[in-house]
Amino acid sequence: MLGLKRDTGFTLIEVLLTIVIIAVVFISISGYFANSVIYTHQAGKRAQAVKIAADTMENIKLACINDWDTLNLSYYSEIDNLIDSDYSLKADDFKINSRITGNIDIDGDGNNDGRLITVVISWDGSKKEIELKSLVVKK
Known part of the structure; x- marks a missing residue:
């Protein structure tokens, strides 16, 4: 036997x-994935706020078409009015603030033919918010 x-x-x-x-690589990758979960959750809440703002604005536009003179925007400032809609709220802390920010006389006849409408959706204790503005013209 030769060794x-x-x-x-x-x-x-x-x-x-x-x-x-392997541990150093795993720790750095796990930190990346933990942050991505947080950012995905925040993006989901923001997307939901955008959807609520867009739907609220469309409801206001419809209300303007139906009854221009007695438009009451306080109805569109309550989240409870949205419960019957197609929302699956991830959190119940969305707050809606809708207001008329200006009236416009488009044709110069002295009557207000247009309204600037602003819808503000805030969440996370009003720390984050989005604002949607639109011009609604009287038909």
Whole structure:
């Protein structure tokens, strides 16, 4: 037998070094995924706020068509009015503020033919908000 003894294994230092390298890579990647979960949740709430703002604006435009003179925007400032709609609210802390920010006389006859409408949706205790503005013209 001609010396069949071979050194074919890993030393303890090589194994420990491999574990340390894998741990460093895993920790940095797990931090990235944890942040992506947070950003995805925030983006979902923002998308939901945009949908609520757009739907509220469309409801206001419809109300302007139906009854221009006695438009009451306080009705469109309550989240409870949206419960019957197709919303799946992820949080119940959305606040809606809708107001007429200006009247416009488009044709110069002295009558208000247009209204500037602003819808503001805030959430997370009013820390974050989006604002949607539109011009609504009398038919």
